[in-house]
Amino acid sequence: xxxxxxxxxxxxxxxxxxxxxxxxxxxxxxxxxxxxxxxxxxxxxxxxxxxxxxxxxxxxxxxxxxxxxxxxxxxxxxxxxxxxxxxxxxxxxxxxxxxxxxxxxxxxxxxxxxxxxxxxxxxxxxxxxxxxxxxxxxxxxxxxxxxxxxxxxxxxxxxxxxxxxxxxxxxxxxxxxxxxxxxxxxxxxxxxxxxxxxxxxxxxxxxxxxxxxxxxxxxxxxxxxxxxxxxxxxxxxxxxxxxxxxxxxxxxxxxxxxxxxxxxxxxxxxxxxxxxxxxxxxxxxxxxxxxxxxxxxxxxxxxxxxxxxxxxxxxxxxxxxxxxxxxxxxxxxxxxxxxxxxxxxxxxxxxxxxxxxxxxxxxxxxxxxxxxxxxxxxxxxxxxxxxxxxxxxxxx
Ligand SMILES: [Zn+2]
Numbered sequence: 001x002x003x004x005x006x007x008x009x010x011x012x013x014x015x016x017x018x019x020x021x022x023x024x025x026x027x028x029x030x031x032x033x034x035x036x037x038x039x040x041x042x043x044x045x046x047x048x049x050x051x052x053x054x055x056x057x058x059x060x061x062x063x064x065x066x067x068x069x070x071x072x073x074x075x076x077x078x079x080x081x082x083x084x085x086x087x088x089x090x091x092x093x094x095x096x097x098x099x100x101x102x103x104x105x106x107x108x109x110x111x112x113x114x115x116x117x118x119x120x121x122x123x124x125x126x127x128x129x130x131x132x133x134x135x136x137x138x139x140x141x142x143x144x145x146x147x148x149x150x151x152x153x154x155x156x157x158x159x160x161x162x163x164x165x166x167x168x169x170x171x172x173x174x175x176x177x178x179x180x181x182x183x184x185x186x187x188x189x190x191x192x193x194x195x196x197x198x199x200x201x202x203x204x205x206x207x208x209x210x211x212x213x214x215x216x217x218x219x220x221x222x223x224x225x226x227x228x229x230x231x232x233x234x235x236x237x238x239x240x241x242x243x244x245x246x247x248x249x250x251x252x253x254x255x256x257x258x259x260x261x262x263x264x265x266x267x268x269x270x271x272x273x274x275x276x277x278x279x280x281x282x283x284x285x286x287x288x289x290x291x292x293x294x295x296x297x298x299x300x301x302x303x304x305x306x307x308x309x310x311x312x313x314x315x316x317x318x319x320x321x322x323x324x325x326x327x328x329x330x331x332x333x334x335x336x337x338x339x340x341x342x343x344x345x346x347x348x349x350x351x352x353x354x355x356x357x358x359x360x361x362x363x364x365x366x367x368x369x370x371x372x373x374x375x376x377x378x379x380x381x382x383x384x385x386x387x388x389x390x391x392x393x394x395x396x
Pocket of ligand 1: 011
C-alpha cells in the first residue's frame, strides 16, 4: 500500500493533499537536481510553510550575505541567451515614503543597480520573511517597483531590464533613470513622478542609505533539519522517516522556541567531536567556483550532507542525516564508501553526478583525468574580467 504520511509533519493525509517539495530549494536550482533532492511525500501545508519560513529565509540571507560570490556566479551565465540575473534582497528602507504604500523593500543587482519595491502586503509571508517572492505578487499586492540603473553599457542595460521585467512581472514598473519601452512621463501619476524624482536625488548624493533586514533567526537550524529529514527519507525511505532521529529533526523543524533550538542544534551536530578534523581537512577540496557542490559523506557511523553554495566556501551547509548509518542500506552507500556528490549549475540548468568523492578530491588537487565531464564544465566558465564593463566611460 502506498505511504500517505507526510515526512515533515508525520500526519496521514489524502493523496490530493501532497505536492512536489524541493528538498534543496527551487530558487537555488533544486528543480534541476535528481530525485534525491525532491519528494512527493510532503503535504501542501508543510510544503508552503517550509517555503515561507525555512527556504525563503535561508535563500534571502544567502543572497544578501554572498554578494562577493556574484562574479563567480556570473561565470556560468550563458549571456547569449539573455538570462535573468536575480536581484539580491537587501531588506526594508525607511528613508523614502510612498503616499500609497506602507512598505518599501530594496533589491540589489550587479554593479550597484537597485530596485525599490513599494507595496502594502501584510500577509503571513510578508511578516515572516519580509516580502516573499516578488514574482508571485499579484493584483493589488504587486505594488510598484522603481529601478535605479547604475550602468551605461547597453549589454548590461539589456540584462538589467530583462531581469527587472521578469522578476517583478505583475508590479507597475517605473524606471528612475532609463527610458522604458511604452513608458512616457505622461503615463505616471503625480505620486509616481514625485517618488521618481526623490529616488533620483537620493542616488545623486553620496550619502549611505540604511536598510534593515528582518530575518528569521533560527532559519539555519530549521533548514538543516529540513534537509536531514528530506534527504534521509529520499535515501532510506520509511525506515528513516519513522526513526527517532527523524522525530528529532521534526522537533527542530517545528519548534518555535528560540532557546530550545539553541539547545537542540549542537546535539544535531554531535558527530563533530569525532569526525570533524577528518572532514574539515578535505572539505576545502570540495569547492567548485560558481556552482553548488552537494555531497553525501559517511564519517564512521554518521552520514553527513555537505552543501557548498556557489563554491569557495562562501556559504557551506553541513548537516547530519543519520548517526546510525549501520541501520540502513542504500546502493549508493555500498557503491561509494567514501561518499559521493553532485555539481549543480542552475545558471546552465546542469546537474552532474553522481561522482565519487575520491575522484573529486583528485580533480581538485590536480589529477583531472577521471572526470572529463568536469573538465567540460570548467570550459564553460567565463572569467568575469572578460565581460563588458558596467560603465563605458570608466573603460581606459
Ligand atoms: Zn505535512
